[in-house]
Amino acid sequence: MEVKAVVLPINRSSKNYSMVCGDALEWLKKASHHSIHAVVTDPPYGLIEYKPDQLQKLRGKKGGVWRIPPSFDGCQRTPLPRFTVLTEDDKNEMKRFFWRLANLLRKVLVPGGHVFIATNPLLSYLVYEPFISVGFEKRGEIARTTQTLRGGDRPKNAHREFPDVSVMPRSCWEPWGLFRNPCEGRVQDNLRKWGTGALRRISEDEPFKDLIGSGPARGHERKIAPHPSLKPQAFIRQIVRAALPLGDGVILDPFMGSGSTIAAAEACGFKSIGIEKDLEYYKMALRAIPLLSTIKTEIGGLSGR
Template identity: 25%
Template structure:
């Protein structure tokens, strides 16, 4: 284990934990039925696992594949490829994902700006592309000869024209800068309870309220491309209902499965790295005692850095921003 600062809350694996948690992982060698894989972590390469998944069994697909960048994943290096080679790799597993989805399923695909150019044409072949979400990453190094890369994309796709979208579940609570009132003197589309005024706003495809996991957050791991729980919670609440099945074929350290458990969904996660699979299992266990999601409180998503405002407006529930 690494030597960390006393206040560092990054999740790690002890050898004894790895031994214990690894026994709960599964791998697939033949076709299975949904009960065999629901709420399980499948530890194997996605291309060997997908052919065995039951067709028409998944309500929501969340995919965060390796971007077309050279990146080290716990000793396994994904190398940047020629754009056409990378596109062929995308199509190879995406064509196997499509049959696993229900007719009314939705799918979200993460990408950076360069990966998006290769990803979009492949998505069009398999799905109806509905939108592109751009979310701000406030971390990252500056560049001397280019603009700092401070955003990523999420492509919103559906299998058909019949799909779930719960707009009220993903409204964002923002401070009111111009608090208008109607003729009767009542707040117009805002809440005047508490010391400050807030308004629930419809979700757009530009997200600036996301915090990247870092050392002081209990969800943080050493996975190099870990997505925030709040980010995944938005996708899940918008495009699935309680009890629905959510599949993540590039699970990493488990964020999608953990958020699904916290939000009352069922999950299937596929990840080839043993340590990341064990981290996912550890996080799933921790979710039993701590179902909180940073930035999501009392059924509402809050702007970044509004902890003090939340406290002044209402007593905190079990789901709160740290």
């Protein structure tokens, strides 16, 4: 199957993947109908954290929407965006953004194509509602159990007064919304015609499951790709592998960051396309994908087939 990548200012293609430096929504507007078989993505949340002014603050260690978690055990921790600072206007803007994204994905995905979209317990409803409203079927939610260090704090400036109180639960999981473009006819018909409509099993005896234990990306992977939202290969390869039930087709990550999804697709031997707007992260992905894709993981090994 031909992979058509719209040529934007910077673009790199290999046998299995294409990378585009540009805006995902603009790219999607020009992409061909029914050219993508699955989307695996970790989008910007709050939209503001990846805007140039906030990225400048992050890179200058000036905070802004980014919070540097305390280093209580001597470990250097990656910054986290503070989603609680979002205003009602920010949330409405976010809903409009996900509505536009969902609409464009409906067009480029083949019937039965799945979308796996990373979110968080505070904001997931702002993503799910637009996806359902444009006609995607909600097919469940994947719970990635991981300590995010988000929440669990005592009331600000009143820690001593309320020592037994947490303002919010300490988050121990990351929800991934799972959506499907409606199938053409029965699942079996859709599988024959488009190669999609279902999820790849872990093995003959074991179906794909919606609970996946996975710590944050650490050590070697983080050195290769020091992106604040890097997803570990051991986790993302499981998602990518499940997304193409017959192992054929093209995976799209419209917000690829440092390219962990594309590296996972490469490790599984799948075709993929990654889009990233920020030039620094695009260059990071360029270097990181060949290295991340050859990392040995405990789960899934090198090959997803």
